Amino acid sequence: MYKVVNSCPLTIHQLEIICKIAEGKIYKDIGNNSTIKNTCISIMKKLNLPNMTSVVARCISMGWIW
Secondary structure, three states, X not given: OEOOOOOOOOOXXXXXXXXXXXXXXXXXXXXXXXXXXXXXXXXXXXXXXXXHHHHHHHHHHHOOEO
16 A cells, blocks of 8 residues: 655655565566566665665655555
8 A cells, every 4th residue: 555645756656566566466577577677776766775675665664655
């Protein structure tokens, strides 16, 4: 689940991808799907984080996903 917060720099699509990763639904697709991989790279750059595990943790701690 996600919610749109004014301070969240991510798009709804990006939050949906992060939620699916957090739920373990698309993690294996990151290496196989260029769209998902590019979205993940974009998210990591936008949040200045080294990996998607850090992205998920940051989004949960900020209350953007739960």
